[in-house]
Amino acid sequence: MTDRNPPGVLAAAWLVARKDLTIELRTRTAFLASTVFAVLALAIFYFTWDQSVVTAADRAPGVLWVVLTFSALIGLQRSFCVEEHDRAIDALIAAPIGRESIYIGKALANVIFLVALQVIAIPALVVFYNLPIGRWIGWVTLIIVLAIVGIVAVGTLFAAMAVNTRFAELLLPMLSLPFFVPILLNGAQASTRVIAGRPLAEAWPWLRILIGFDMVFAVACALAFPLMLDE
Amino acid sequence: MIDTSLEFQAAYVLAAVIYGGYVFSLWWRSRRTRERLDALRAAKRR
């Protein structure tokens, strides 16, 4: 044993996050798959309605949120798959870090992953859907980050669950999507108003629910996570 | 009064099918499980 003290909760979480991100950086498969999916989906959606009736700019917020949700699922799938090999998760549990650190670390890695994904997807949206550059970009970024926190809080827990079951790829969406609904609904409603140039006060009622959701589920999922690793 | 007898009948039939089907599935599964349990216990005694 080393003579150093075991790392504190946040330091340990950062170690876990760094491990996950390093693996992802080296293989790049999941990020590539999610990014390609997102940009492709944005492009495909463009062709799905009558341009003379609804403008692209009006459709853009809805498309953005659908694509965010499904590319997030792809990203979440990988977050525990990487431990599946050789039961690496056992090593993680045996390490002198608390289980909360594993959760926070994996969630952190997922947040960074999804934010990086949006860094590519948002500009693609602006370009494909011909959105004007404006103040709304800052607010929408904030709303998306809040949504990502919620998606990751819930999704990381369910990914840990799903990886131990028989139909992991089917179960993760089935478990997560009902929980994504309040995130999707409130995020989309808030950002639609912001993109349309309406004052932020109009988006606030939705934003408030999103923030409340994040707080409640971040705590609940962090508390529930150790149960996923019990024997 | 409007004639909504079609919806009324459809709803009652659907409800009967769903509830009835479930009761039947309970009965069927319990029979299968009990047979299996009896067979296992008989095998043990031998």
Add this chain to the structure above:
Amino acid sequence: MTSPSIRAEPMGAMNEKPVMDWMLAAALVAVVAVLIRAIAFTPTEATQGLAQKIYYIHVPSALGAYVAVGLLALASLAYLWLRDVRADRLAEASAEVGIVFLSVVLATGPLWGRRIWGTWWAWWDMRLTLTLFLWFVVAAYLVLRGAIDDPGMRGRYGAVLAILGALLIPFIHLSVYLFPTLHPMPIVLKPERPSLSPEMLTTFLLSFAAFTLLVLALIRSRYRLASLGDAVRATEGAR
């Protein structure tokens, strides 16, 4: 093979109780009786016609569904706290019966709404929308349970999902409440609810009682089926 973390219960007497018993028979008789009363011995509502009678199934089934889902949440809490396999059985039973009742609510709702509201689905009807999302969560619960072999993990994961699902419901409610939809002008229904005659009210109350008895009886029967299944597994394992 049961994990050491679950408290097993003594074998024997527990699994000899019949799955289909007098309580279920009584409940079925009660439901059939009250629906006969609803069809033949309760006056038909003047504006909606026969479709109003759908409500004698739709609303009491919703109540039954909420009872089942409430039991699911409570049993899940109990399981996480006590790790008693009986709480897990109750959760499993409540979920399965719950989805049956939820399905009936979702099947009968649009049939009523199509002519009366003028729309198949009413997102602004809170009960219908919540029922839909409850259905999704309970369905996910049942699929999750079906995908796990180890009883300890199945109980734990299921319980966590059930409790998180319970937390989800208020957020769905809040979100949908704010959600702007065009309320279609109801085709038949006037804005004020048509008043119920005393016979209709009585039929409603009887129907609530009958369906509540049904949901409890079904959960009890399904629980016994679960006990039976556990007995089979235990006997297989002990060979």
